[in-house]
Amino acid sequence: MRDQVSVYTNKLIADRSALAQGIAIAAQDDVLIAEGAPDLARLAGDVLSRLTCLGMVVACPSLPFADFLVARAPAGESCIVPHDTETRTFLHDIPFLRRSDLGADPAPLIARLLGSRKGVVVEGVGIVATGALTVEQAYINYSSVFHSTFVKYLQDVLHHGFILPGEAEAFAAFRSQWLRPLTHEGLAFRPGPLAERDEILDEIATVGRYTVERGLVDSFFGNISYRAGEVIYISQTAASLDSLAGCIDPVPTDNSSTFGITASSELLAHRRIYEATGAATILHGHPKFAVIMSMECAEEGCAITDCWKECDRVRFLGDTPVVAGEIGAGGLARRVPPAIAGPRKAVVYGHGVFTVGETDFADAFRAMVAVENWCRREYFRRLEERLG
Amino acid sequence: MLGWAGAILNIDLTSRTAWREDLSAELLHAYLGGRGLGVRLMRCFHTLDPFDPAMPLIFAAGPLCGTPAPTAARLTVVSRSPLTGTIYDCSAGGRFAWRLKGAGVDALRLSGRSETPVALVVTADGVEFVDVPELWGRTVPETVAALSGRGSVAAIGPAGENGVLFANIMMGEGNSVGRGGLGAVMGAKGLKAVVVNGDIPVAVADRERFDRARQDVMRLFRASPVIFGELGIAEYGTPALVDLMRQRRMAPTENFRHTVFEGSANYSGPAIRSAYQAKKDGCYGCPIQCKKSTPRGEHLPEYETVSHFGALNGIASLDAIVKSNTLCNELGMDTISAAATLSAWGEVRGRFPGGEEVQRLLADTAFRREDGELLSLGSRRAARALGRPELSMEVKGLELPAYDPRGAYGMALAYCTSNRGGCHLRAYPISHEILRKPVATDRFSFSGKARIIAIAEDTNAAIDSLVACKFSFFGATLEEYAELLSAATGIEYTPQSLKEIGRRICLTERFYNCANGFDVKDDCLPARFFAEPGSSGEGVDIPPIDRARFDEELQKYYRIRGLTPAGTFADPDFLLTQP
Numbered sequence: 001m002r003d004q005v006s007v008y009t010n011k012l013i014a015d016r017s018a019l020a021q022g023i024a025i026a027a028q029d030d031v032l033i034a035e036g037a038p039d040l041a042r043l044a045g046d047v048l049s050r051l052t053c054l055g056m057v058v059a060c061p062s063l064p065f066a067d068f069l070v071a072r073a074p075a076g077e078s079c080i081v082p083h084d085t086e087t088r089t090f091l092h093d094i095p096f097l098r099r100s101d102l103g104a105d106p107a108p109l110i111a112r113l114l115g116s117r118k119g120v121v122v123e124g125v126g127i128v129a130t131g132a133l134t135v136e137q138a139y140i141n142y143s144s145v146f147h148s149t150f151v152k153y154l155q156d157v158l159h160h161g162f163i164l165p166g167e168a169e170a171f172a173a174f175r176s177q178w179l180r181p182l183t184h185e186g187l188a189f190r191p192g193p194l195a196e197r198d199e200i201l202d203e204i205a206t207v208g209r210y211t212v213e214r215g216l217v218d219s220f221f222g223n224i225s226y227r228a229g230e231v232i233y234i235s236q237t238a239a240s241l242d243s244l245a246g247c248i249d250p251v252p253t254d255n256s257s258t259f260g261i262t263a264s265s266e267l268l269a270h271r272r273i274y275e276a277t278g279a280a281t282i283l284h285g286h287p288k289f290a291v292i293m294s295m296e297c298a299e300e301g302c303a304i305t306d307c308w309k310e311c312d313r314v315r316f317l318g319d320t321p322v323v324a325g326e327i328g329a330g331g332l333a334r335r336v337p338p339a340i341a342g343p344r345k346a347v348v349y350g351h352g353v354f355t356v357g358e359t360d361f362a363d364a365f366r367a368m369v370a371v372e373n374w375c376r377r378e379y380f381r382r383l384e385e386r387l388g
Numbered sequence: 389m390l391g392w393a394g395a396i397l398n399i400d401l402t403s404r405t406a407w408r409e410d411l412s413a414e415l416l417h418a419y420l421g422g423r424g425l426g427v428r429l430m431r432c433f434h435t436l437d438p439f440d441p442a443m444p445l446i447f448a449a450g451p452l453c454g455t456p457a458p459t460a461a462r463l464t465v466v467s468r469s470p471l472t473g474t475i476y477d478c479s480a481g482g483r484f485a486w487r488l489k490g491a492g493v494d495a496l497r498l499s500g501r502s503e504t505p506v507a508l509v510v511t512a513d514g515v516e517f518v519d520v521p522e523l524w525g526r527t528v529p530e531t532v533a534a535l536s537g538r539g540s541v542a543a544i545g546p547a548g549e550n551g552v553l554f555a556n557i558m559m560g561e562g563n564s565v566g567r568g569g570l571g572a573v574m575g576a577k578g579l580k581a582v583v584v585n586g587d588i589p590v591a592v593a594d595r596e597r598f599d600r601a602r603q604d605v606m607r608l609f610r611a612s613p614v615i616f617g618e619l620g621i622a623e624y625g626t627p628a629l630v631d632l633m634r635q636r637r638m639a640p641t642e643n644f645r646h647t648v649f650e651g652s653a654n655y656s657g658p659a660i661r662s663a664y665q666a667k668k669d670g671c672y673g674c675p676i677q678c679k680k681s682t683p684r685g686e687h688l689p690e691y692e693t694v695s696h697f698g699a700l701n702g703i704a705s706l707d708a709i710v711k712s713n714t715l716c717n718e719l720g721m722d723t724i725s726a727a728a729t730l731s732a733w734g735e736v737r738g739r740f741p742g743g744e745e746v747q748r749l750l751a752d753t754a755f756r757r758e759d760g761e762l763l764s765l766g767s768r769r770a771a772r773a774l775g776r777p778e779l780s781m782e783v784k785g786l787e788l789p790a791y792d793p794r795g796a797y798g799m800a801l802a803y804c805t806s807n808r809g810g811c812h813l814r815a816y817p818i819s820h821e822i823l824r825k826p827v828a829t830d831r832f833s834f835s836g837k838a839r840i841i842a843i844a845e846d847t848n849a850a851i852d853s854l855v856a857c858k859f860s861f862f863g864a865t866l867e868e869y870a871e872l873l874s875a876a877t878g879i880e881y882t883p884q885s886l887k888e889i890g891r892r893i894c895l896t897e898r899f900y901n902c903a904n905g906f907d908v909k910d911d912c913l914p915a916r917f918f919a920e921p922g923s924s925g926e927g928v929d930i931p932p933i934d935r936a937r938f939d940e941e942l943q944k945y946y947r948i949r950g951l952t953p954a955g956t957f958a959d960p961d962f963l964l965t966q967p
Binding site for chain 2: 001004027028029030051052053054088089090092111114115116117118131132133134136137140236237238239247251255256257258259260261262263264265267268271326327328329330
């Protein structure tokens with residue numbers, strides 16, 4: 001398991017979600033392993049040994065947003081409730097502990113909260129996340145909480161501005177130092193159409209890796225496919241986009257085989273998008289600013305409360321349509337195809353971006369970068385407008 | 389008490405008496421219901437012979453039964469298996485659990501032996517003992533038809549009456565209490581059927597919280613390709629796994645001599661749908677409806693059944709497989725053990741039985757005539773009697789289902805640590821090793837698997853005690869089910885507390901088994917899997933399992949469980965420390 005600890009420590013550093021010197025990972029087989037920053041490693045081991053779980057990540061996020069959310073929360077509140085799809089579906093909410101709650105030995109308290117949830121925020125310490133069966137699962141849950149708190153904080157700032165001392169300065173540093181220009185420049189895409197199976201599999205894996213390396217999506221947030229004749233090659237459910245080798249299912253379009261039961265939950269959406277667009281490639285990811293902006297609706301007096309699944313309107317972020325729809329067997333597969341057919345790109349409320357390419361992934365990748373860049377610019381334009 | 393009825397109905401078939409007894413809140417909170425409650429109630433009986441009249445046969449519902457919790461209208465039947473000698477439980481759906489809970493009890497505990505064939509009718513008003521000599525010898529559908537006007541029926545067929553060691557108890561709606569031969573335990577009591585017909589509603593402590601948790605579960609079902617995906621089990625039933633197991637090269641073929649069967653496409657999910665116009669069917673109130681049936685209502689076989697009546701015996705005819713499944717259901721026999729016993733017997737004699745021959749042999753088995761007398765004892769006893777014990781593919785006497793352990797090492801370990809023998813449903817590592825839920829693990833690695841198996845056993849013991857369907861957990865997790873349980877009962881449960889309950893149940897079962905002589909020697913796969921490769925090809929290598937590595941991981945499992953290197957308990961008073 002030590003190799004797993006090393007792999008996911010490096011991933012946390014590479015994806016810049018945690019501070020390099022503030023990461024600890026614990027795992028227990030017949031013995032407990034806890035490695036990383038000494039204080040955090042001790043805490044990770046103490047917490048994990050109290051739980052029926054295999055893995056744990058304790059890390060200090062590279063951005064102070066989770067701590068700000070805790071500090072901004074009214075007295076008496078004990079959890080953060082982001083409204084993006086990933087949180088709503090898989091995390092529900094994120095409990096937190098205030099610095100004043102911790103005492104001399106916070107491990108029992110943290111363990112008690114983690115007995116109910118996959119991840120928690122501990123003010124002044126960081127994000128603590130469990131993996132019931134694997135270290136990777138703990139990494140995924142850490143990453144999910146990081147993503148959720150990022151989205152939630154930026155939404156809150158847009159609506160309510162800065163409240164705490166030091167917030168504005170930290171936010172400015174985030175904008176000038178943490179955020180990097182998002183671009184497709186310098187990437188090599190195989191020109192399509194692609195005919196050979198091995199070529200297709202390799203290109204899907206390559207482009208999946210690009211999305212993570214360029215900061216478009218966090219490791220496992222998204223899916224990708226290529227249609228060649230009567231077969232859709234699609235990434236598997238719960239597959240990391242930067243590690244897709246061996247995790248791509250060839251699914252016959254006539255459903256003559258159920259071998260693709262392990263394919264992404266968005267298989268149906270991809271199938272319908274191909275039918276609606278005639279495209280050859282689909283790229284789907286959850287870039288953060290697109291997720292944030294998709295939830296910013298100016299409609300007033302609307303009777304719909306479950307906007308994320310019930311809204312039947314098509315809104316626009318620039319020239320990109322936004323539709324509602326649940327993932328998997330929900331309405332997403334029904335609402336995205338007609339919306340994406342013309343503009344070749346679409347955003348799903350609180351969820352992420354779909355783009356298509358006519359013969360290869362170059363167009364799809366460029367379009368996703370463009371959508372996210374537009375949303376990023378628009379976010380800061382609106383923020384500046386709000387802050388005056 | 390909310391969630392639970394707080395009572396058990398005891399029935400002595402010898403004296404034909406029945407009495408209700410309160411169940412303490414502490415006991416119910418600590419064991420939940422279903423498997424956990426049944427196992428706890430076996431504490432004073434677990435060393436009795438399975439056919440001893442004093443041996444209880446316990447039907448236990450769970451605290452979510454009777455509520456709209458998804459997939460929770462199930463119950464568990466618990467006793468000691470005549471096939472394996474282990475403590476034994478099996479959960480089943482249908483309407484029976486709902487009607488039992490509606491009679492105002494959490495569990496039925498049957499003991500004694502009726503001199504003449506009898507059926508029980510249980511309502512909220514009491515118990516009626518109905519003499520049914522005319523039903524003895526009748527098939528399950530005939531018995532259900534005769535009694536269904538009185539409520540939901542659980543019945544045995546000729547196999548249970550005749551003591552076939554893998555006889556099932558069959559629910560009237562087509563579900564089965566399968567594998568371990570509890571139908572034979574019921575038959576030994578002279579009990580042909582139990583009919584339940586209660587309608588007392590189950591109150592929920594916090595309806596708003598319950599509804600919110602239910603919506604969370606349904607959202608996760610919709611996000612799960614295995615459940616509601618267009619190639620998932622809601623569409624194709626569990627035969628959706630046929631193509632996947634073929635592709636993973638882990639479909640047991642010809643008594644596990646090979647792991648690919650070229651004819652498997654004949655009985656894949658799409659093939660069954662096309663050939664039989666399969667429609668959705670399933671347990672009462674279940675949103676998944678994973679069972680499939682013909683337009684005439686004939687139940688179509690599950691994955692393990694098609695694979696074992698197919699590949700394991702080298703049979704490619706879907707029609708023959710469906711007939712074998714129907715025959716087992718009518719006679720009240722477990723399809724996995726029946727097919728696996730035929731396969732072992734086939735390898736011993738040098739020829740696997742063909743489709744029609746299988747059907748004749750199944751009938752002979754249920755009535756214990758000619759070759760069926762030996763086959764009725766299961767593969768372990770049959771192979772031993774024929775002088776080829778190594779050809780029985782089982783663990784602790786329970787025949788292995790249709791997941792070749794050479795293709796998934798967690799599955800290999802889980803078969804052996806399972807307290808009820810060679811069963812895929814205890815730790816259910818197929819979920820993560822093959823179906824990638826909740827997260828993918830490397831199927832060809834033992835790394836971490838001992839801990840993963842122990843955690844999964846605990847989790848599934850809690851699920852079996854709720855009693856919920858394991859298929860729910862291809863999408864949902866204990867987080868959502870703990871919410872449902874807390875909302876239903878008003879008692880705060882968490883995933884962690886549920887897993888701790890599950891651990892208590894697993895260890896109690898293990899303690900019972902140890903008291904009956906089980907130890908490390910019984911936690912092992914047949915030698916074939918350590919010596920012979922599977923069917924490598926198409927870029928997938930299926931070598932024999934590394935025995936030393938397997939043993940190392942098994943010892944890790946013992947350490948994690950706090951057991952001795954022999955797989956036993958250092959503390960003989962372990963049970964006394966439990967609630």
